[in-house]
Structure formats: C-alpha cells, structure tokens
Amino acid sequence: MWKGNTVSADLAQADATARRPGRPRSEAAEHAIIEATLELFAEGGVEGVCVEAVAAKAGVGKATIYRRWPGKEELLIHAIGSLKTALPEPKGASVRDDLIAIVELLVSDAADPRYMRQFTMWMSEGQKYPRLMSMFKESVVEPNRRVIRGVLRRGVETGELRPDIDVDLSMFCLTGTVMARGKHGEDAFPAGFAEQLVDQVLSGLAPR
Amino acid sequence: MWKGNTVSADLAQADATARRPGRPRSEAAEHAIIEATLELFAEGGVEGVCVEAVAAKAGVGKATIYRRWPGKEELLIHAIGSLKTALPEPKGASVRDDLIAIVELLVSDAADPRYMRQFTMWMSEGQKYPRLMSMFKESVVEPNRRVIRGVLRRGVETGELRPDIDVDLSMFCLTGTVMARGKHGEDAFPAGFAEQLVDQVLSGLAPR
C-alpha cells in the first residue's frame, strides 16, 4: 500500500543521520512534474493530464513519476493538493467587507484556468478518481465553506445579520452565483461585481 | 454530411404509402438506445457514455447505433435534446409565485441525476463536443434564461421589483444557488427551499 510521498516524511522523522542510500531524488524533477501536471490540468482538466504528456512536458522519464506516485490519481492528488486554494481567514472588519474580499478572491480564481478547472472537476466526474474527489472536498471545498460559514455566523453574533438566516443557503448563494456567472458567462466579470453580489445577498439577510 | 436522424421525418412526410423497403428500424431499439444513453449519462456524465456500454445496456449491436447517428456526439445531442428541460411559461400571477414555480422545477430537476448531470456537463468539458454544447445552450440554457429574465423584467414593469436591478445577476443567483446546493449538497433539498431562496433573493430586489 502506498502511504504518500515519503521523502519529506523520512527526512522529518529521521534526521540527517539516517537517510536513504544512493542518489537522492531530484527535487527539481519533482517540482517540474508537479508544475507540468498543473499546466496540463489547467489546459485539459483531469482528462487532459496523461502521465506520458506530463513526463514529456517536465523533461522527465515516466519512471521518475511512477517512482514517486503509484499512479495517475495520486499524482493528481498531490499536484492539485499543492495548489492551496484555501481562502485566507477574513480580516474581521465587517461582514460586508469580509464577504466582498472572499467573493473577489473567488472571482479572480475563476479567471485563472488552474482554479477554474478545479470548479469544473468538482462539478463533474466523481466516479473515476474518488480519492481525488474526497481529498479535494476535505482539503479545499470544506475549508472554504467553513470560512464563509464562519463569517456569516459571526455576522449573526454581532447583529449585522438576522438571527434566523440559513447560513448554508446564503453560502451557496454566494458561491453558486459566482460559478454560474463565471462559467459561460461569456464575458469577464465586471468591476464591482463582488460588491454588487454581496450587497444583493446581504439585503436579504439584514435585520429588519 | 449528416443531416440529422431522418427516420421520424421520413415516416411523417410519407406515410405508409412510400416507406423504405426492407425491414424497418425497430423503434424499440431506438428507444432502448436513447434510454441506455441517458442512464449512462446520469451515472457517469458525458464521459460515462461510451458506445460499447450503450450497446450492451440497450441489448443492441454497436452497428445499430452507428446506423442512426454518425457518432457519440450526435447520439448525445439526440438523447439529451429529447429530455426537454425547457421551463414552462410562467403563469404570470406574481413575480414571487412565478419564481417559486421555476425554482421548484429547478430543484426537482437537480434531484434527478439525469438533469443534475446536465448541470455538471454544462459546467465542465466544453471544448470536446462543441456541437453538443451549442445545442444545449440554444435549446436548453438560453430558453430557460429567457424565461427567468422575462419574469424579472415583468416584475420591473409592474413595479414589483426595483427598476435598477441587474437582471442577469439575479438570474445567476437563483440558478447558481440551486446548482451549488444540489451538487454535493449531500442531502436532499428541504421542503420550502424554493420559497426560502426566492424570498431571500427578492428581498434584495424589492423597491425600497
């Protein structure tokens, strides 16, 4: 069984005295592989990532990939997992400002093909690559949702929002609108989109 | 050049007097193919539809499929096109009631994997199957959008809504929320979801 890419783990658990014999694995190759994987992912989604193309683009032999990850799914897990899309903790200024910052980040992500592909991956084919999906959910989707939920809950506490709001509904309203508008919205997001969206949503949440 | 699946057309224009010689195509087989295609589409999306599997599930030879449609994309166009997801014209009662009716329909669609997969298809793999995409856009997405936009515009005319609202933003807010909530919303939509969503959105659009 594969227990993850163990190089750093080994180095961490056993300090410099006890490392593997032989030539160490090239960090440059590892980086090039991840980079190539992400580029191909950005171009063609999950299905656009084929190990042979990754190897060619990274200037690396296929064996160098399979030495590190047992298969395509693990490579994808590692590469996409390394993207760190987690939303930053909000500043805590006001609910409105925090949400605007978050939505602006979502909007700017939707413009970057790397992150855009994550949306579409998340929306589509969950059958193949179930481990990739659950990793993505656990380490990207849920953290992001937690941040947004946190802001909304804090708004309730501070009285900025009505106490009886449906937190999840509001959250989906923000993220879903960005998704729906972004994909096939044909033209780029206009300036001020984030404010407009947040204000419209908040107007339904403000205390009466 | 392929000029569409002409069976029904031929049968319509020239009834029993001038039909083709030889054994007629079995409507049962055609139906079974479409049905199998839709089932596989529901299970695995566009990529889950492979002709071999369709043939097996429909209990039909692969040739029987290629006799009718020149390829996978056309089969999908036909199958998905046959799903008729167009929203019905709103009754025109009130903006709120109309929108609730629409959202309820969206919600019930989002519960059926057949329709849910349409969302995900629409969100993902766009470059492959461009004809499928443009057919879907023309005959499903745009009609639906037109209906929703119509309701919102009528609301502005009747004064139910503020005159300066962003029609498209509001539309995306409705559809996007349903999509985001539906996809990986884990549990079914709660009763009253449509009212709740529409009210929340409308509260941002109501005249002050």
Added chain:
Amino acid sequence: MWKGNTVSADLAQADATARRPGRPRSEAAEHAIIEATLELFAEGGVEGVCVEAVAAKAGVGKATIYRRWPGKEELLIHAIGSLKTALPEPKGASVRDDLIAIVELLVSDAADPRYMRQFTMWMSEGQKYPRLMSMFKESVVEPNRRVIRGVLRRGVETGELRPDIDVDLSMFCLTGTVMARGKHGEDAFPAGFAEQLVDQVLSGLAPR
C-alpha cells in the same frame, strides 16, 4: 499456449461454411505488418525490430499486431519464416554447374540486406529468441545445407567427385567462404566469383 497464426489453418480445416463471427482480420494489415517487420529487420536486424515501430511503419495499431502474434519473437518467426530463402532444387546438369548456381544465389543474397541480416542474425545472439533460432535453423539453414549436401553426394555417385570426400567440410567451405568474403569484404563480389570459388573447391575434390 500459442499455436501459430490460426487464420489460414481454420480456413483450411473448416471450409467456407464455418468461419469466425465478426469482422474478419484484414489481410492487408497482416501483409503490411510483415512487410514493415522485414524492412526494419533489414535496416537494424533483430534488435531493430520494435513492435511500436512496426505498427507505425505499417500504419497499424499495436493491438492489430498482438491480436495475431503473442509477442515480438513470434512476429519475427512469422516474418522471417515467410522469406523463403530455401535454395531451389538444382537442375542436375553437372556438379560444377549446380554448385555455381547455388553459390551465385548465396552471393546475390549476401547483397540483399534482408538476407544479409539473416546471416548476421544466425551468427549472433542466440540467447534471446531461441524459438526464432530453432525455426530458422529448421526451415532455412538445414534445407539449404541439405540441398548442397545432395549435390555433393550425387557428384560422388556419378563419379564426378572422389568417393572419400568430406561432404560437410566441402559444404562449409563453400558457404563459409561466401560469408567471410561477403561480410566486410569491403567491396562487392567480383564477376566470376562463383566459378572461381567452385573451381578451387572442386579441384580438391576431383578424382585423381
């Protein structure tokens, strides 16, 4: 176990009434594969034949090759076996004329890279591809030797040759000289080479 390319066998044993279901194997593809294999063999010997290159040169998928032969060795066996290098039966005129005809054929073969490669294959690497080697020995080398031995033995019977000659030694003398002279003989065989060689060898075999 693989029992040879069974297409023709099946057709032979069971006449036209009982053939395999499904699309029959393309004879054109088979021919192109063999042709490509022989071309690559002529260019690079056994090691120059790689299945991927054969497929590319023949304009054929790799599966089409593996459907017919279980691996590279069998492909080589079939391709090289199809070359039919067996020497023709001698006319029986005189031993001298028969041997000259044979040596002229050996010499002309040594000029054709396809046959030249057979010499070098026969000389080299017998470890890998032992089945190829034994097939080559059985169906090419030994038949050829048999022909030459036959001519020499007949010469003994007719009194053209001494009765106490060493048939095999004389045979190796003919074939070995062609091989040694041909390979790295640097320049082409001169006209009259066959006569010269045969006369020189025969002068040691003539009755005193």
Added chain:
Amino acid sequence: MWKGNTVSADLAQADATARRPGRPRSEAAEHAIIEATLELFAEGGVEGVCVEAVAAKAGVGKATIYRRWPGKEELLIHAIGSLKTALPEPKGASVRDDLIAIVELLVSDAADPRYMRQFTMWMSEGQKYPRLMSMFKESVVEPNRRVIRGVLRRGVETGELRPDIDVDLSMFCLTGTVMARGKHGEDAFPAGFAEQLVDQVLSGLAPR
C-alpha cells in the same frame, strides 16, 4: 574528452614519488571488471554485455566502471583488445605446415566461446559500436589476414603454390570454413580437421 585508460601508463611513468592523491585504483577491481566483461561477452555477445551485469558479476559499483571508461563501447574495446588474438608469426617451415598451424589455432579459438563470439560480433552488429569494430579490424582482423596472406605469398615465391592463385579467396576459404563449421557445427571439431581442410584447399592451389 576521454584520452584512454591511463592508469597503468601513469603508474609506470611516475613511480611512487609522483602518484595521484587519494586511494589508488584497485587493480583487482579493474581485473575483475575486464574478466566479467569477457565472461558476459562469451555468454551473450556484445548485446549480452550490460554494465549493470558487469558490475554485479565483478562485485563492483557501476561508478567504478564509469570512472575508468566513459562507456560501454570503450569497456568492450579494452576488454576485447586485451584478448590478443593475433596469430603468431609462422615458423616458415612449409606452406602446408604453416597453414595447418594457423588453422589449428583458429580451430582452437573457435572452440573457446570468448573467441567464437568475436567471430559472430565481427559478422553482426557493425553499425552500433563503430569504434569497437574499427579497433577490432585494425588490431585483430587485419593482422591475422596479413599473416595468412604472407604465408600464401611466400608459397607462390617458393613455387609451392601456383603463381596465379587468388590470395584473398584462399584466405577467406580457410577462415570462412572454420567459422561456418564452428558456428552451430553442433559437435566439436574432429581431430585432423586442420590437415584435412588445408590439404583440400591446397590441392586447388598446387602447381600443375
């Protein structure tokens, strides 16, 4: 640029006073490498020599090999060159005796797989390893040929042989027969083979 294996030269020219710093190269390792190379060459020819196997058989790290020779071809050149197959100068007794001595040496070589492989190498894979080939030609093939040609030419001068003989043809007749008989001659050379061959060849060369 690689300037040859300079170890022994260096050690010879500069004795203990000016040797290289650090641990000196183990002559035992060098010997073991050459020995292993020759063994593998005897077993599997040029293609049977792979650096990994040489290192394993010699009980040596691969680096130890690459420190001494820049690659496989140079290793082979060194190993095979160390075999010293050059024929000894003939005694000059009589042409027949000299040739018999030479052929006996060829025969005994052909029984040793190390030397037999040289024949097959010479006959086969020429384009790869061109440097190995030209070294072999220059330092093994041509010297040997020169010796045989010398004996034959002397025979012409002394009147032992006809003046119009084709020296090269006769030479190839001797060497080629040994090669052809040796390779896959199945059983060992019989006693008296050399005399028999030389007599048969000479009977075509003797003055009438």
Added chain:
DNA sequence: CAATAATCGAGACGGTACGTCGCGTCTTGGG
C-alpha cells in the same frame, strides 16, 4: 413467394494512454 434491405451479435480496425522493465549514465553518503 422471392427479393430486398435493415437488423443483429461479434469482433477487427487505428489510436492513445497505461504502468513496467531494463538500459546506460550520473550522483549521492560513507569508508
């Protein structure tokens, strides 16, 4: 009835990607 032709299962076709293996080469750490 006989001709016609569309039906069916089955499987071959070219292609692309997979994951593995072995090669010749290079690069560590420790002795």
Added chain:
DNA sequence: CCCAAGACGCGACGTACCGTCTCGATTATTG
C-alpha cells in the same frame, strides 16, 4: 579516491479501452 546504492532520461514492452467499421446470418416488409 574508493565503494554501495539507487535516481535519472529514455525507449520498448504488452495491455486495456475507445470510437469506428465490417463482416455473416437473420428477419421482416414489399413487390
């Protein structure tokens, strides 16, 4: 400098599908 161990790029291997195409045999309609 030596040695072991093992990573590196490369390229071929044999497999598994995919979407497409093509066969022989069957079956139902039409003339």
